[in-house]
Amino acid sequence: MQPEFWLESWQEGGTKTSFHRPDVHPFVRAYTPDYFLRGQRVLVPLCGKDNALTWFRNRASHVIGIELASKAIAQFFREHNLAYRKTADGRYEAEGITIFNRNIFEITPAEIGRVDFVYDRAALVALPEDLSQLYRQKIDNFIPVGAKCLLITLEFQPYLGATPPFSITPEEVQSYYGDRYIIDHIEKQEQPEHRMVQKFNLDFLKEHGFFLTKTAEKKTKKIFDFWKIKTPQPERSQSIEIL
Numbered sequence: 375m376q377p378e379f380w381l382e383s384w385q386e387g388g389t390k391t392s393f394h395r396p397d398v399h400p401f402v403r404a405y406t407p408d409y410f411l412r413g414q415r416v417l418v419p420l421c422g423k424d425n426a427l428t429w430f431r432n433r434a435s436h437v438i439g440i441e442l443a444s445k446a447i448a449q450f451f452r453e454h455n456l457a458y459r460k461t462a463d464g465r466y467e468a469e470g471i472t473i474f475n476r477n478i479f480e481i482t483p484a485e486i487g488r489v490d491f492v493y494d495r496a497a498l499v500a501l502p503e504d505l506s507q508l509y510r511q512k513i514d515n516f517i518p519v520g521a522k523c524l525l526i527t528l529e530f531q532p533y534l535g536a537t538p539p540f541s542i543t544p545e546e547v548q549s550y551y552g553d554r555y556i557i558d559h560i561e562k563q564e565q566p567e568h569r570m571v572q573k574f575n576l577d578f579l580k581e582h583g584f585f586l587t588k589t590a591e592k593k594t595k596k597i598f599d600f601w602k603i604k605t606p607q608p609e610r611s612q613s614i615e616i617l
């Protein structure tokens with residue numbers, strides 16, 4: 375995806391930015407309580423004007439967003455009534471939050487500083503395979519061993535073509551992260567009411583939540599399906615299975 379695609383989307387707004395949620399994503403509310411975020415530096419790559427930025431700002435020690443479109447960043451600060459200062463190198467700064475108005479692929483770990491936690495919603499799924507691979511490497515370079523990531527993906531059929539969002543299955547998450555991250559599959563929700571189902575006449579759409587924890591050594595264990603504990607299974611109720 376060329377940067378122009380996103381800049382034009384933000385310029386047009388409306389259905390072009392319908393990925394923006396008016397609320398804080400329920401997985402964020404459920405899985406990042408106050409005690410979890412205390413003292414943490416939270417990175418939100420490809421942040422748009424996500425309301426989760428404010429959730430993290432109110433709980434963590436600092437939030438770092440990265441976003442190409444200055445329009446999205448300006449809207450974020452305006453909608454949350456936050457005074458900010460703009461630096462010459464494209465940072466928007468307010469108390470507790472810094473948003474880089476930059477292409478993520480041009481930012482260095484030194485600029486970002488320490489990162490303890492990453493929130494990825496509609497970022498990985500927004501990138502075609504070539505950029506997705508670069509993006510995963512980039513995030514991996516930003517974070518130390520022990521850092522965690524809350525990753526939210528969409529899985530749907532049929533294929534929608536070469537524009538975002540892109541469907542990602544749990545098996546693909548396993549293949550992307552399985553060798554260096556512990557993967558806890560915490561949510562798997564069928565979403566028949568999701569706006570995309572009607573708009574694109576989808577056969578199904580599922581939203582997945584994963585906690586990824588970066589480890590020092592190569593992993594052999596696969597995804598741990600925590601969502602099965604919460605969701606009664608028709609045949610093997612309450613069972614946990616390592617795929």
Ligand SMILES: C[S@@+](CC[C@H](N)C(=O)[O-])C[C@H]1O[C@@H](n2cnc3c(N)ncnc32)[C@H](O)[C@@H]1O
Nearest residue numbers: 380393420421422424441442477478495496500
């Ligand atoms: C699908 S939107 C998701 C926004 C936000 N995460 C949310 O959930 O509302 C993807 C965002 O990434 C931004 N973006 C795309 N490519 C980028 C890049 N290379 N560097 C920085 N931002 C980028 C776009 O402008 C867009 O706002």
